[in-house]
Amino acid sequence: SQKIEQNSEALNIQEGKTATLTCNYTNYSPAYLQWYRQDPGRGPVFLLLIRENEKEKRKERLKVTFDTTLKQSLFHITASQPADSATYLCALRGSTLGRLYFGRGTQLTVWP
């Protein structure tokens, strides 16, 4: 099975700064990697998917990179806002179609 590590349990940054979250994985390289946001007591919300042949993907203030050599994905939120405060989960597809493995998540707090 895939082992997924998200570099820190918690990240605190000031409003306006760029938040950078890391996701590392072991074993095989997945065809794609996903990032989700989860607010307390709620289900995860899909943010971005990046494929193995894509180096970078952007969506508004979000940017994801995928380095299959390093087995790592970086997730950036630029011009961060207090409303970005949440837990961000990295997820990789398992060997069986439909199975997703989630990292433990990084709890981001953006303070004014």
Place this chain on the structure above:
Amino acid sequence: DTEVTQTPKHLVMGMTNKKSLKCEQHMGHRAMYWYKQKAKKPPELMFVYSYEKLSINESVPSRFSPECPNSSLLNLHLHALQPEDSALYLCASSAPGVVYRHEQFFGPGTRLTVL
């Protein structure tokens, strides 16, 4: 409709009770999932239904019994649960037949407390 709905939002049950969780989606997705999530932990996959057939059971105890009556509905029947089964139960759906579009859409979850 791009939403996954779950009922009830909260459920408190005794160890001898029988209850059911319900999940519904109308996005035409043909894969549906049950996850269990404990506090400060990632969602853990329990079951996957693909085209209304159970395709993955992650060695879940038999006191949890899934059911997929049709392509829009997913149930999780609960019986003789233990206090350690208390968690947030999440339902999700996705479109399995679309290449590279395996993002999952999650419902808001049911917060289950077993006394």
